[in-house]
Amino acid sequence: MKRTTVFTAVVFAFLVIAGTTTNAMAQELIVSAAASLTDAFSDIEPAFEKANPGVDVVMNFASSGALYRQIEQGAPADVYASANPKWMAKAVDKGFVNKADVQVFARNSLVLATPADNPAGVTTLNDLVATKVKSIGIGTPETVPAGQYAKGALVARDMYEKMTSKMIFGESVRQVLDYLSRGEIDCGFVYRTDAVKAGDKVRIIEEIPLEKPVTYPISVLKEAAAPHMAAAFVEFVRSDEGMSLLEGRGFKRP
Incomplete structure (x- = not known):
């Protein structure tokens, strides 16, 4: 033994x-x-x-x-x-x-999304300048590509400056997705792949047309x-x- x-x-x-x-x-x-x-x-x-x-x-x-x-x-x-x-x-x-x-x-695409219950009643991109929308998630444009794409789309529509006071900046697109999933913001800009990953916690409102595709x-x-x-x-x-x-x-x- x-x-x-x-x-x-x-x-x-x-x-x-x-x-x-x-x-x-x-x-x-x-x-x-x-x-x-x-x-x-x-x-x-x-x-x-x-x-x-x-x-x-x-x-x-x-x-x-x-x-x-x-x-x-x-x-x-x-x-x-x-x-x-x-x-x-x-x-x-x-x-x-x-x-x-x-x-x-x-390739990917950028979408406007809300928490599943959509508390602010967002139905279109144009709603973001309305008073009912208090907080908008966006990746920091200087470092986060999703934020850069979103800023470019909003600037092209002359909306960005009107919304900056409502913006909650994320260090990555995944951080914005987390804010949406937890219902901490009214809406936000994320990639379609991220919104799909969140499942029934997030609702896609619309795809954002971009000058250049997400590559x-x-x-x-x-x-x-x-x-x-x-x-x-x-x-x-x-x-x-x-x-x-x-x-x-x-x-x-x-």
Whole structure:
């Protein structure tokens, strides 16, 4: 019994060490992706790891602008996926990304949404200037692409300045979605994929016409620690399997 116990303990210790060694040998791939991609890329992560044994994908989700600032300040990242071309263009201009490596992989749409019970009775975009609407959620335009799209649409209709006193700014489009889901604002601007994710907690009022469509570019970063695996991840996202996973979350093909 004593010898068996000792033997078992040795085997257990060996397995722990072996497992630790295996984990240590796993190739880490850091993907910085826009907050609106959280669900889709959380689906893609295990699918990519299954297709590439020994790779550990680490997802970093935030607003596209916040992610760019992280990259600018030297934070490690192998892949950058933005919710609009603006921040990717900055990454190219500042030398973090090769322009030739940038590829658009998905499209989305911007919608005006309310909490399910729609307490302010919003029926159209024009209602937002009415006194019955007290609070409007919008991503901070300077850093959140959804906010930038929304601001552009409102400025084009000469509505933005009339509504700024009502605006509740979110650090990401997902934060605006949370405000809507909890009924903390009368209405807000989010992507259709986000509104669909919220299910019966959120009501879509209308799609917002935009001058330019909502597009998502992706690229390997020049300073990627794992450039070949980063390129493989980008190709996987654009593959039929990757596209199917994106479509499953409401995104459209580019």
